[in-house]
Amino acid sequence: MKIGQSKRASMIEALANVAIGYGISVAANIAVMPAFGYHITVGQAAGMGLIFTVISIVRSYMLRRAFNWLHLRGE
Numbered sequence: 429m430k431i432g433q434s435k436r437a438s439m440i441e442a443l444a445n446v447a448i449g450y451g452i453s454v455a456a457n458i459a460v461m462p463a464f465g466y467h468i469t470v471g472q473a474a475g476m477g478l479i480f481t482v483i484s485i486v487r488s489y490m491l492r493r494a495f496n497w498l499h500l501r502g503e
Contacts, residue, residue, distance in 0.1 A: 446481060453477035 433441070457473035468476075 446485065449484065450477050450481045453480055 454470075454473045454477040457468065457476050458470065461468050461473070
């Protein structure tokens with residue numbers, strides 16, 4: 429019998445997802461911003477990436493809690 433993912437594995441997956449997303453965000457900022465006339469430093473790209481990463485984590489958490497509430501309400 430197979431069981432679901434352990435809490436530890438879930439945490440590792442979540443951390444990897446955030447780290448990869450952050451890296452993509454920083455790279456995208458460096459690549460895309462000049463196309464719109466904004467010439468930014470790597471530090472600025474990292475700062476913007478951090479802000480958007482925090483926003484994404486909060487959004488994901490709130491959506492997860494909302495869906496959990498809907499699920500429990502429907503039982």
